[in-house]
Amino acid sequence: MAPKVLVSDKLSETAVQIFRDRGIDVDFQPDLGKDKDKLAEVIGQYDGLAIRSATKVTAKILENATNLKVIARAGIGTDNIDKEAASKKGVIVMNTPFGNMITTAEHAIAMMFAVARQLPEASASTHAGKWEKSKFMGVELTGKTLGVIGAGNIGGIVCDRARGLKMKVIAYDPFLSEAKADKMGVEKVELDDLLKRADFITLHVPLTDQTRNILSRENLEKTKKGVRIINCARGGLVDENALADLLKSGHVAGAAFDVFAQEPATENPLFGLPNVVCTPHLGAATTEAQENVALQVAEQMSDYLLTGAVTNALNMPSVTAEEAKVMGPWIKLADNLGAFIGQMTDEPIKAINILYDGVVSEMNLGALTSAAVAGIMKSVNPEVNMVSAPVVAKERGVKISTTKQDKSGAFEGYIKLTVVTDQRERSIGGTVFSDGKPRFIQIKGINIDAEIGRHMLYTTNKDEPGIIGTLGQTMGENGVNIANFTLGRSAAGGEAIALLYVDAQVSPDVIAKLDATGKFQQIRSLEFDVA
Missing domain, CATH: 3.30.1330.90 (D-3-phosphoglycerate dehydrogenase; domain 3)
Known part of the structure; x- marks a missing residue:
């Protein structure tokens, strides 16, 4: 009998077709994820569940998932999945961590341009029938120093694009070696050095105990006067109240934020301040990125259900069921x-x-x-x-x-x-x-x-x-x-x-x-x- 997969969120028809082409019995119900009671009622019929962010996979739903073997999220974030409950149930949780790297990096570059030239305010002023050419004096990116905090997948792409814009790129990343930095064409620096030298600072790190408030009030005060700060990574990396104060004082010349400490962000200390560009967490919001992660989810789930191959699993090693019985304690030790x-x-x-x-x-x-x-x-x-x-x-x-x-x-x-x-x-x-x-x-x-x-x-x-x-x-x-x-x-x-x-x-x-x-x-x- 063919494995049966439920798609409970909006996934592209191309991705759904991949399941069919691979011989998977796919049930495409893109609005079902919003009805948690109905989802709990039917989940026991399926071997796999493909979702985006609308479906909340709770412990209650997993209790009814008697046949479920894999949950796959089209995207990076899996906060809408109770991973501990899934692990206890023996259900693999997968995501697609690399599908929106280009899109998010491009958004950071776009935000940098926007804050350098005050584009949103200039556009609003012109739409209002004003002609305030002298009010919106910007700065060039060419020749400026870009400080990149986090030079991993997305940060590395930002470094590459910034070098193409003829910017001087310096990077702070505890896992970036000197050899890798040389290959990327960037200068590896300590955080304090980056804060003192950068004309623009862009963040590309996850939110952890180590990175929370990495741009604290103390660190923001160490920055170069006239700095512009871009955050398209995670809310909570920057002390937003401190940044608002420094924007008002003129020490920070501008900021561009796609993510906020509290989301949805209906109010925020940065809102309403001059030369602050804000977008509603659009980092991965392009047609290409959404299509990429959908296609990846379909391929990964099909591979696992048909061949046992595990890709981008968050809660299980790449081993067979037989190996897992013997290796489990050793994997935990490692x-x-x-x-x-x-x-x-x-x-x-x-x-x-x-x-x-x-x-x-x-x-x-x-x-x-x-x-x-x-x-x-x-x-x-x-x-x-x-x-x-x-x-x-x-x-x-x-x-x-x-x-x-x-x-x-x-x-x-x-x-x-x-x-x-x-x-x-x-x-x-x-x-x-x-x-x-x-x-x-x-x-x-x-x-x-x-x-x-x-x-x-x-x-x-x-x-x-x-x-x-x-x-x-x-x-x-x-x-x-x-x-x-x-x-x-x-x-x-x-x-x-x-x-x-x-x-x-x-x-x-x-x-x-x-x-x-x-x-x-x-x-x-x-x-x-x-x-």
Whole structure:
């Protein structure tokens, strides 16, 4: 029997035809997604669900999805899908992360032109019968310095287009290597340097804990007088109130925003200010982009339902069902090892080296490597998944190498992950015990045996008396319960580490109190996906 797919949002007829041509039984009901009760009633009939943003795939709907194997979103954002519920149900969630890159990059360039020449205000004035030629004095882009925050897929296209406009392009991106920057023809800089030098600043990063308010009031005040700021990435990257103040004072000459902290944005501090161009999240809104993502969704879903091939999955590795039974705990370990490295590494990564020893060396190393790389990259870009992570790493000039060897130690198998930066090498090793639970077994060459929890605290210090007491007392005084406490040292009186598994995320205030003791060289709160 042919797989059956429901298309519950508006997808192009060309995309629907792809399903038919591939032998899929497709049910095209483009308005059904708006009726959640009806969708919940019929979803049990289908193997696949193709959607855009109108359909909300909730846990309640998934409860009825007795046959559903895959949900595919035509576009990047999957906030309208309960991914945790889908994962528990065994349903793959796919998206199309690369279908609207050109469109979004072009929109950023268009917004830059618009704010440089005050085009919207000039157009409105002329439509009103005025002829205010002297009022709308603009600036050229040629010869100006463009600061690009985030030089990944979309940011990289913006860099290329800006160079074609004869702009000087400088870029800030923690994962951009010097070699990759040279190849792109851009200058790699630190954020403070970019803020001081750029005539235009454009943002192309996801919204994470690291990037939220990356253009804070403090950073905005560091910018060059007369700067113009473009945000076509995500709302929340810029302190909109601070930007409004600096626009009013004249320090910032203009801004162009397609995204806002609160959407739909019916009111905003930027609205009504002179030389502020605003559009209603149009970054991906072109005929070509919408068609591209629709066609990609149809191909990806068909491939999976007919051949088992998984592309751009957000919640599943590229492995067969048989492999998944054995590899599941090892994939989780690889992800956790990567997450540790990613959260500990602030400087650009040049290389990722992975050693597979013993039983794990005979498994699907492609999937394990993707899991480890994704774990690293997700600390900066949570939209990275196991399929896209190696591509993202390659685009940033990160070299990935793997080595496998026969059982060489006390464990039946283990994985050792090492990253190389200009400043240092950082490594961590782990294994899976017979209970199926991943463990950290070595950090910085120091042997440990640490259970992995959702919330952890990592410290380094000189091996001396009082460290355990300081950690325990500080945690206790601040209401942080310790579930597990692991210690290790290189030698008596040498370098020592502690890894605490705690019941809640350790706050910056608690970290500051530990730091104030002067006993620790490094203190880091860590978060892991242990579901």
